[in-house]
Amino acid sequence: MRYGPAPLTRHLRVHQDRGHTVLEFRGEIDIAAAEEIVPHLDAATAASDARVVIDLTRVEFFDCSGLRLLFRARHRVPAEHGRLHLVCAHPLTLRMLRITGLTRLLPPHPTLDAALERPGATSGPV
Template identity: 70%
Template sequence: MEQQPAPLSRHLRVHQDRGHTVLELRGEIDIAAATEIMPGLDRATGRPGARVVLDLRRVEFFDCSGLRLIYRARQRVLDHGGQLHLVCDHPLTLRVFRITGLSQLLPPRPTLEAALGQSETASGRP
């Protein structure tokens, strides 16, 4: 059952959907936003067996600070035996993911439904 999002900051909203913690990143994700997002991200990714979805569909700008957030989330989830899925449909952000190799480690899905239906083998596990 889906819960209504709880605003943690203007750049991050968190809700539960089908046993996953969905973190919706919003707006411009730069160094200032990353500092705001980090505590909520760490709470969601630091639990044993966490099932997390990072939803970037409402992101308007994404720099290297955003990439660091995603890599950090991936590592923390894997360290705790969890799953991480990524939702992104913005062409420029997807291009950055391809160029940096992130799309190979964590294949982005275009919708939340696709990410929630994704198999465990494609959840960012090496």
């Protein structure tokens, strides 16, 4: 039986998958959750050649604080050297990402496998 690593916070679990650091956001991503997540997000995106996936599959609520986290990650991972993927299939969250234009900068994938199967499908230019 395999066990994944325990969550770092109530709202975040971090693990490695196929050479990428996966930040799995969980529960309600609001201003309090964002404060817990920022240090871990910054650590995962610190290297110029960072390979990061932000997985929103287990998110139940996502507000502008969550959007700020995604924009922060996009700004910290340069497209020319790093890789940043987003996993999101929730219709309301996807709608918010489309309205804000974030889907153009960070095209969402429906599953973690889909994000990691296509190495060329990364975030676009800022």
